[in-house]
Amino acid sequence: xxxxxLGASLFLxxxxxxxxxxxxxxxxxxxxxxxxxxxMGSSVKLGPNATALKTVFWSIRLPRALxxxxxxxxLGTSGAVFQGIFRNPLVSPDILGVSQGAGFGAAMxxxxxxxxxxxxxxxxFFFGIxxxxxxxxxxxxxMENSVVVLVLAxxxxxxxxxxxxxxxxxxxxxxxxxxxIVFWTMGSFQGADWKDVIYSFPLVLCGISVLTAxxxxxxxxxxxxxxxxxxxxNVNKMRLFFIAVSTLIxxxxxxxVGTIAWLGxxxxxxxxxxxxxxxxxxxxxxxxxxxxxxxxxxxxxRTMISSEIPISIITNLVGAPFLAYLLVRKxxxxxxxx
Amino acid sequence: xxxxVNELSAAYGKKVILHDICFQLTxxxxxxxxxxxxxxxxxxxxxxxxxxxxxxxxxxLSGISVDHMSRSKIAKQLSFVPQSGxxxxxxxxxxxxxxxxxxxxxxxxxxxxxxxxxxALIMESLGISHLKDSHYSEMSSGEKQMTLLGRxxxxxxxxxxxxxxxxxxxxxxxxxxxxxxxxxxxxxxKTLFITIHDPNLALKYCDHVxxxxxGGLQAEGPxxxxxxxSNLSTIxxxxxxxxxxxxxxxxxxxxxx
Numbered sequence: 001x002x003x004x005x006l007g008a009s010l011f012l013x014x015x016x017x018x019x020x021x022x023x024x025x026x027x028x029x030x031x032x033x034x035x036x037x038x039x040m041g042s043s044v045k046l047g048p049n050a051t052a053l054k055t056v057f058w059s060i061r062l063p064r065a066l067x068x069x070x071x072x073x074x075l076g077t078s079g080a081v082f083q084g085i086f087r088n089p090l091v092s093p094d095i096l097g098v099s100q101g102a103g104f105g106a107a108m109x110x111x112x113x114x115x116x117x118x119x120x121x122x123x124x125f126f127f128g129i130x131x132x133x134x135x136x137x138x139x140x141x142x143m144e145n146s147v148v149v150l151v152l153a154x155x156x157x158x159x160x161x162x163x164x165x166x167x168x169x170x171x172x173x174x175x176x177x178x179x180x181i182v183f184w185t186m187g188s189f190q191g192a193d194w195k196d197v198i199y200s201f202p203l204v205l206c207g208i209s210v211l212t213a214x215x216x217x218x219x220x221x222x223x224x225x226x227x228x229x230x231x232x233x234n235v236n237k238m239r240l241f242f243i244a245v246s247t248l249i250x251x252x253x254x255x256x257v258g259t260i261a262w263l264g265x266x267x268x269x270x271x272x273x274x275x276x277x278x279x280x281x282x283x284x285x286x287x288x289x290x291x292x293x294x295x296x297x298x299x300x301x302r303t304m305i306s307s308e309i310p311i312s313i314i315t316n317l318v319g320a321p322f323l324a325y326l327l328v329r330k331x332x333x334x335x336x337x338x
Numbered sequence: 339x340x341x342x343v344n345e346l347s348a349a350y351g352k353k354v355i356l357h358d359i360c361f362q363l364t365x366x367x368x369x370x371x372x373x374x375x376x377x378x379x380x381x382x383x384x385x386x387x388x389x390x391x392x393x394x395x396x397x398x399l400s401g402i403s404v405d406h407m408s409r410s411k412i413a414k415q416l417s418f419v420p421q422s423g424x425x426x427x428x429x430x431x432x433x434x435x436x437x438x439x440x441x442x443x444x445x446x447x448x449x450x451x452x453x454x455x456x457x458a459l460i461m462e463s464l465g466i467s468h469l470k471d472s473h474y475s476e477m478s479s480g481e482k483q484m485t486l487l488g489r490x491x492x493x494x495x496x497x498x499x500x501x502x503x504x505x506x507x508x509x510x511x512x513x514x515x516x517x518x519x520x521x522x523x524x525x526x527x528k529t530l531f532i533t534i535h536d537p538n539l540a541l542k543y544c545d546h547v548x549x550x551x552x553g554g555l556q557a558e559g560p561x562x563x564x565x566x567x568s569n570l571s572t573i574x575x576x577x578x579x580x581x582x583x584x585x586x587x588x589x590x591x592x593x594x595x
Contacts, residue, residue: 215448217445220437222427276428
């Protein structure tokens with residue numbers, strides 16, 4: 001278990017150094033190490049253009065990379081948790097309407113709250129959580145409190161928020177508001193700063209730690225409701241807790257950067273293939289892997305062409321073929337009867 | 339008394355499945371639950387394990403009403419061995435057995451070396467050590483059933499409920515599993531409550547039989563006195579007779595309808 005997590009961490013480290021180095025302003029790996037040492041109080045010499053190096057590194061690239069890691073980690077984690085509790089390989093937080101709710105919330109803020117960053121984030125977060133709560137409420141009021149009902153309730157809620165978002169887009173000012181809405185729903189790390197990192201980091205770290213600690217319970221829950229109940233687990237309470245924590249970390253991270261598609265679906269699959277099905281390992285592994293992959297994709301998004309590409313275009317290009325591959329390959333390494 | 343069921347009635351919506359069921363189970367016995375399809379056997383098991391709330395009456399586990407117990411309390415009193423269903427994830431036989439420890443561990447703790455050794459020991463004593471590293475989803479029905487039995491032993495409860503443990507098995511595996519059941523009851527003074535379809539298996543392995551038909555209790559008591567021609571003929575609506583083979587073994591045969 002430790003070896004696998006170490007391997008994933010090494011991968012993350014490599015991606016981090018690559019991402020720090022490349023970009024319009026070139027920084028060598030040596031410069032990156034020097035800057036980090038300097039930041040920790042060491043007295044290394046930086047060379048002639050020290051100020052420019054420092055600005056690029058500390059104010060632009062580092063916060064952006066850290067935010068990408070945090071968001072990727074929360075998407076990877078919550079994907080692993082959702083696929084576990086719903087016992088379904090094709091589930092991610094999106095299925096309960098987090099993304100659609102958050103998108104609607106962001107559009108509301110852009111149109112009616114002046115479109116300030118803090119307004120967009122708060123509103124996206126609020127509506128993301130609301131969407132999941134409505135979906136969960138529907139499933140609770142149904143006679144049959146089952147996973148299928150919950151997933152279908154998620155579809156219903158997503159559709160409602162999609163309709164709301166489309167309506168907002170229709171009445172939005174096509175020259176000012178509409179582009180911001182569209183840009184937000186495609187996701188971007190362009191405006192990332194330290195504030196975003198500081199807001200989301202503690203919540204995401206706590207969430208991932210709690211979910212990891214409960215990982216073995218989640219293993220038992222994947223046996224199905226009745227078996228888990230007979231093994232002494234309060235299934236309804238635990239499921240609500242898992243959904244609430246994963247939704248919280250996803251909502252807090254996508255409210256900072258906009259919708260990011262597919263990552264929550266793809267990462268746990270790769271994780272299960274490389275690290276096995278034990279959620280005790282799979283959850284932290286998916287977190288590290290998700291962080292590394294999103295950082296890699298964001299690095300591609302900002303360096304491939306001279307202007308930025310919205311991150312969801314990259315994640316879609318990678319994720320959709322991956323899903324097709326899962327559908328075609330009948331028996332995956334870790335999923336059976338699915 | 340390990341299990342007491344008092345005047346139990348159960349229903350799904352308006353449809354009454356069971357009515358006025360009363361019986362008691364003592365420690366260290368194997369009790370068979372017999373009845374035709376749709377007679378409410380599974381519903382009875384679901385009520386006993388507290389998953390379905392009975393419409394009327396109550397279920398007492400070691401003297402305490404199931405209704406007043408939390409899931410983890412119930413899981414320390416009874417373990418449930420389902421019909422080997424599909425598991426979506428890639429767990430090994432050992433992983434599956436260790437999960438029996440769930441009700442005994444704190445919320446945030448997970449099993450370590452001690453639990454692993456304990457599970458390995460249980461698998462050895464049941465003669466299924468060779469399944470430790472096999473993937474559960476790739477096991478045969480018989481192997482799955484034995485692994486689940488191992489998990490119930492790991493759960494270490496006075497009462498074990500088994501839902502048709504032999505129904506998907508070939509004749510050899512049926513007896514392997516039932517011998518295992520016998521060992522568990524004998525070695526650890528546990529009570530096993532088993533739904534079973536084959537009356538001959540019940541005849542051979544069960545100490546007591548509870549017979550349900552048409553939602554009510556048809557008969558209960560020691561196996562030899564319950565499995566009579568008339569009781570069996572009534573619940574299945576067939577002509578069924580007890581006969582003795584040339585080697586002196588009692589068998590139950592169907593003669594016509």
